Each structure stands twice: as structure tokens, then as C-alpha cells.
Amino acid sequence: MTTEQNERLIWVAHVTRIRDHKDEAAFAELFAHFAPRVKAFLMKSGADAGLAEDVAQDVMVTLWKKAHLFDPGRASVSTWIFTVARNRRIDALRREKRPEPEDLGWGPEAEPDQEDIVTFQQESDALAGAIAALPAKQRDLIERAYYGDLSHSEIAAETGLPLGTIKSRIRLALDRLRHAMK
């Protein structure tokens, strides 16, 4: 395993410690790593430093409160925090509600096994590698889309991004949830 793979699994374990033991030390480490990134992400999306600071705190509080809703067989901790930050950004900057897809009601009966988690977190690493290896022009387009500088009509209908493998993994995790819900 590369260092980065270890890192993703360590963050997953931190969230589990918060979920199971309200572990403040684990939260402090997650905070030190992610809060400054969330703040920077918000500032790049057009928030001033004060608002970005507030929203970043809010995102971290949400992480604590929703630790039991995180599915590590389907998302990395970075991805999960990204989705929370994005939703809070819509609320704070645009003052709009963010309709979200119906929750799949994931509970203990659907808990992914350790092997699924390791495989998924490795796949998240492979995705990060594939994105880093894209031509600078394409990476620039992704950044402009995610930081709000590109309207949907300016995003190419077929983006041609290397998302096929991670999509297949997520699809398997969804099938597992559907099965457990029956």
C-alpha cells in the first residue's frame, strides 16, 4: 500500500471512532487536516474569509453529527466532506435549499465488510492518480466547473473523465444496500 492509501483508511477509521466512541482526539486530527481545506475550497468558490471560516466550522460539526451516516464502501472521507461543504456553500452563498436524492436508509444490516472498504478506498486513490495525470487543460476545466466558473451549458455533455471504475464500485455498493433493504 502507498502512504496515501493508508491515509484514506486512517481517515475512515477516525470517522468510525467518532461514530462509536465520540473520540475527540480523532476529531481533532480530522479537523486539523480537513477544516483548512474546506475553508480554502469555499474561498475559491467566492466566499470571503469570514464566511468561509464559519461554514468550514459548520461542516466539521456536521461531520461529527453525521458520522453514523458515512458509508466508507461508497465514498472516501474527502468525498463525503466535499458533499457536505458543497451543500453548505449553496445554503450560505446562494441562500437556496439543496434537494438531495432520497437516502438509501443505510444501517447496520447493510454495513460494508472491511475488504469492500479497503478496495473502495484504494479505488479512490486510483481515481486521484488518474485525475492528476490528466492534461492541465482538462484539469483546469474540472476546477472551473467545481468552483462555479462554468455553467452547465459550458460543461461538455460527455466529459470523457476516467470515472468508469469508481462508478462500477459505487454501483456494487448500491446493490449491496438494495439487497439489505429487501
Added chain:
Amino acid sequence: MSSIKHHLNDALLMGYSAGTLPEAFNVVIATHVSLCDECRARLEAFDALGGTLLDDVDEAPMDERSFASCMTRIANADRVPVPAAPVTDLPAPLAAYVGGCLDAVSWRRIGGGVSQAILKTSKSATVRMLRIPGGVEMPDHGHRGTELTLVLRGAFRDEQDRFGPGDIEIANEDHVHHPVAEPGEDCICLAASDAPLRFNTLLPRIAQPFFRI
């Protein structure tokens, strides 16, 4: 659920994941994704892309007192409960805008037996529910922007194809179409548009400002 044939495209999924689409579009996309695991998996792949951006961003230092203030808020906070299964015949994101079940929709007749209910969203685009009796044609219209039409009940056909429950049609400005509800039950759709519809016949054009369609 596997019967869904018409899906979202990458541009809309990426825009929804990035959080840059109008609220009206988000309602339609969240509703389709609630019904379609294939698009849910594609969407979450785009979310994973957003996660890689968060990994790569340069850090902006937090205030010294931030962590302590977070811990104070946490001490006073309750855990968010696991959401209960919704008691509604509509997908959860749509139920939230309608305020309950299909029966709770306040329909208004707009002529030709067709009814609509406009949902309250921000003004950059509009979203409404449409109820079209079986066999009835929708007014002939073209589009100045993008229009998304998601079928909830029944089905319609146009020059392109047949659209049944869960199917989404994505139309742009080059697209003049004549959707007709299939004979039988009412066709109920959720439709979002980022520009007012442009009707090609006189009467609906006069009625358009009045009914906000």
C-alpha cells in the same frame, strides 16, 4: 427500476455534483437519482471527483479559536437521526417541495385538460408538475434554454421516443417537440426549464405570462 431507459447526461450530473445548477434543476435531478441507481452511481463518481479537488486545494489556515468553538457547538448538538423511510408515494426530494403525497399537489388547470403546479424555488429557473390526460397532446413548444422532463406516472411519446416512469428527457433550444400522453392513465411529469417556454400557437402564447408556463 431497471426499466429506466432515458438517463441524465454527464454535464447535468457534473453540474449537480459541483452545486452550480439552478435549484429548479436540482429538484428534477435529485428526483431522478432517487429512482435510478445507475445515475446515482454516476453522480457519486462525480462527487468523488469533487473529493479529489478537496484533497488538492492549498490550505487556508483556520482561526486559532476555531477548534474550541467547534467543540462547544458539538457539546450542545444532537446527532442527526437516521432518516426514516418516507411515508409518501413521491420520491423524498420531490415530496419535500410538494409537501407530502401526490394528493397534496395543488393543481391548476391550464387548458386542454392539462393541469400544472409550480413548485417554489429560486427564480433562476422554474420547475412544475404537469398532469396530462391520456391521449392528450401538450401544446406545441420549442425552448430557449434547457428543459428537463421527468415522468412520474404514465408515459408520453414524442418524435424521439417513448418516456415511461423514471425516464428523463433533456431538451435544448434546437428541439421542437410534440409530446403526447399515452392513452390510458394521466401522465404526471416533473419539468424544469431555465427559460420561459415558447409556444408556437397563439392561444397558449397569450396565456403564458398569466399561467407562468
